[in-house]
Amino acid sequence: MSRIRNAFSGKKAFIPFITCGDPDLSTTEEIVLAAAEAGADLIELGIPFSDPTAEGPVIMAADERALKNGVTTDQIFELVKRLRSRLDIPLVFMTYANVVYSYGSERFLENAAQAGIDGLILPDVPYEEKEEFHALCQQYELDLISMIAPTSENRIARIASEAEGFLYIVSSLGVTGMRADISTDIGSMVKLVRENTDIPCAVGFGISSPEQAAAMAEISDGAIVGSAIVSMIGTYGKDAAGPVSEFIRSLADAVHAVKG
Amino acid sequence: MTGNGRFGIHGGQYIPETLMNAVIELEEAYNRYKDDPVFNQELTELFNDYAGRPSRLYYAKRMTEDLGGAKIYFKREDLNHTGAHKINNVLGQALLAKKMGKTRLIAETGAGQHGVATATAAALFGMECVVFMGEEDTKRQALNVYRMKLLGADVVPVTTGTATLKDAVSQAMREWTARISDTHYCLGSVMGPHPFPTIVRDFQAVISKEIKEQMRQAEGKLPDAVIACVGGGSNAIGSFYHFINDLEVKLIGCEAAGRGIDTFETAATINTGRLGIFHGMKSYFCQDKYGQIAPVYSISAGLDYPGIGPEHAYLHDIGRAEYVAVTDEEAVNAFEYVARMEGIIVAIESAHALAYAMNYSKVLSADQCVVVTVSGRGDKDCASVARYRGEEIGE
Structure with missing residues (x-):
């Protein structure tokens, strides 16, 4: 069983998202280690991009801070190597197509695999465009994680039947960011997925509280929290590891309390 | 052009899943109307009598x-x-959007010409209009900002990144993912995901x-x-x-x-x-x-x-x-x-x-x-x- 599948085995998974290099790489390292310790089952590591078109203001600002500090993809590979020597949980990159393509997709995936990355999420690569990345992901044994959105409808079956790792269910229309309510009928999206695949589904976009995370885990296999964590890192800066790990513990505990 | 909107290796549809059905719907509508004599007659009349x-x-x-x-x-x-030439594309897209039942146009603009053209078409067709414009550009092109407002459009200054055209495009895309069902993104150039480069070119x-x-x-x-x-x-x-x-x-x-x-x-x-x-x-x-x-x-x-x-x-x-x-x-x-x-x-x-x-x-x-x-x-x-x-x- 792949490390990613394992993260969902016998429990609901809690998945935090953290932008690498915000505010700097050593703080990211501390936060990721603390997150794992606090119960994160899988961690999404964001490689910052100058123009992240699927992100709301919180993650955009984090990307901007990280890039301003000069963080590069090569430095992030080094960070992952250090993390991998101390962590067993799956780590996946979340970034934009150009970060991978411009680096040289093959070289990127080779380096990512060597560093110990388990999967890749590219929010601007839909089903129609995935093959050029998927073939290389297969070669280097990374899962290319697919997303489905509230507008996917007739596309869900096709996407789900080829999904690998886990399926990222986008909870709401719009970009990433905290939302008071999630009104999408996620239960019926999960049901459609289930008719086509047995891979786990995790819900992300808009989740910011333990209650919301638990509610999403109730109707799927896990919950993803990004902006709420990144916003906290923005507030605490270099001192973020402590408060962020407490927050992550509350989210992870809430998700793990949901019966599998 | 080959499948999926490729020009040689270029083009494609590198967009969030949330927008995929919107661009597919747009492509289907465009294919339905582009050779339709009534659509083309209406467009020609707009080109000649209005533009x-x-x-x-x-x-x-x-x-x-x-x-x-x-x-x-x-x-x-x-x-x-x-x-400017921008009106050619905008009249075409606004007419198409109208046929698709959309009631709201959003657009990016750099110099403001595309924003003005979109605001104009929105006024003509009785549609809502929101234009995203880099804050830097709203200063460089204050007159065009005023023209858009006069035409009934909301102009949203974009402050992210370099606060210019690319950031306005990004923000318009973000807005489109948030509100799709009644909204057409009236992209102003031969860029973006398929089918935009083809539609705008035509x-x-x-x-x-x-x-x-x-x-x-x-x-x-x-x-x-x-x-x-x-x-x-x-x-x-x-x-x-x-x-x-x-x-x-x-x-x-x-x-x-x-x-x-x-x-x-x-x-x-x-x-x-x-x-x-x-x-x-x-x-x-x-x-x-x-x-x-x-x-x-x-x-x-x-x-x-x-x-x-x-x-x-x-x-x-x-x-x-x-x-x-x-x-x-x-x-x-x-x-x-x-x-x-x-x-x-x-x-x-x-x-x-x-x-x-x-x-x-x-x-x-x-x-x-x-x-x-x-x-x-x-x-x-x-x-x-x-x-x-x-x-x-x-x-």
């Missing part, structure tokens, strides 16, 4: 005599209603269709060269399209070099960029070695974009069109020269094409002809050109 087409092909006699080379013709897109292709007929009447032959400015590239592809198979017609796109292609203050994508994936398409982009999109610069807010439409990237790859770089200084000189010589104040974007044409025509002989597309009028640019020359004037 003032066909636009004139004007022989720039004084300039030709002064420069002493090939005959120079201007394709006068500046004479269209709203003052609506702009009226430019080269008319040039061909008008040249036949004026000279009884095809032009030796067609020259147009290129940011995303919509007026250029419109000017080139019906000549692509006429291999004897040289096609020249003029990119904004800003302060020079050997500086970082440039927007010349083909001349300084490399392959990438951004804003829904694979094409050439100005970017650093890690793929971060470069903060480009040009005096022209309309050419101040770090990418180029995928069909241009393809025409470059196969050598069918040539893409040259023109600096701020050269463009401003041409802006002033054409005003004095022909009594026409052209858009600073178009001045890039005219600057190149001035040099290029000199190496041709008097029995040859070049057509330069004057993509827009230059009223909006007077303040920034004055500033460039060290003079402050009130807008």
Whole structure:
């Protein structure tokens, strides 16, 4: 069983998202280690991009801070190597197509695999465009994680039947960011997925509280929290590891309390 | 073009899953209407009665005599209603959006010409309109901001990134993912995900269709060269399209070099960029070695974009069109020269094409002809050109 599948085995998974290099790489390292310790089952590591078109203001600002500090993809590979020597949980990159393509997709995936990355999420690569990345992901044994959105409808079956790792269910229309309510009928999206695949589904976009995370885990296999964590890192800066790990513990505990 | 909107290796649909059904729906609607006689009749009426087409092909006699080379013709897109070629695309897309049952148009704008055109079409069709414009550009083009508001549009200043055209595109895309069912994203150039590069090209292709007929009447032959400015590239592809198979017609796109292609203050994508994936398409982009999109610069807010439409990237790859770089200084000189010589104040974007044409025509002989597309009028640019020359004037 792949490390990613394992993260969902016998429990609901809690998945935090953290932008690498915000505010700097050593703080990211501390936060990721603390997150794992606090119960994160899988961690999404964001490689910052100058123009992240699927992100709301919180993650955009984090990307901007990280890039301003000069963080590069090569430095992030080094960070992952250090993390991998101390962590067993799956780590996946979340970034934009150009970060991978411009680096040289093959070289990127080779380096990512060597560093110990388990999967890749590219929010601007839909089903129609995935093959050029998927073939290389297969070669280097990374899962290319697919997303489905509230507008996917007739596309869900096709996407789900080829999904690998886990399926990222986008909870709401719009970009990433905290939302008071999630009104999408996620239960019926999960049901459609289930008719086509047995891979786990995790819900992300808009989740910011333990209650919301638990509610999403109730109707799927896990919950993803990004902006709420990144916003906290923005507030605490270099001192973020402590408060962020407490927050992550509350989210992870809430998700793990949901019966599998 | 091949499947999934590819031009050679360029193009494609690199967008969030949330938008995929929206672009698929758009493509289906476009395929349904593009050859529909009623749709085309309605569009032709809008082009002719509302936008003032066909636009004139004007022989720039004084300039030709002064420069002493090939005959120079201007394709006068500046004479269209709203003052630029942008209206061609916008009328097409707004009509299509209306047929699709959309009630709200959103758009990005750089110089403000596309925003004004979209606000105009929205007013005409009784649709809601929101225009995203980089905050930097709202300052450079304050008059156009006022025009959009006058036409009933909301103008949202975009403060992220470099606060220019690329950030306005990103923000319009974000807005579209948040509200799809009643909203059409009226993209202003031959860029973005398929089917936009094709749709926008088809609506702009009226430019080269008319040039061909008008040249036949004026000279009884095809032009030796067609020259147009290129940011995303919509007026250029419109000017080139019906000549692509006429291999004897040289096609020249003029990119904004800003302060020079050997500086970082440039927007010349083909001349300084490399392959990438951004804003829904694979094409050439100005970017650093890690793929971060470069903060480009040009005096022209309309050419101040770090990418180029995928069909241009393809025409470059196969050598069918040539893409040259023109600096701020050269463009401003041409802006002033054409005003004095022909009594026409052209858009600073178009001045890039005219600057190149001035040099290029000199190496041709008097029995040859070049057509330069004057993509827009230059009223909006007077303040920034004055500033460039060290003079402050009130807008």
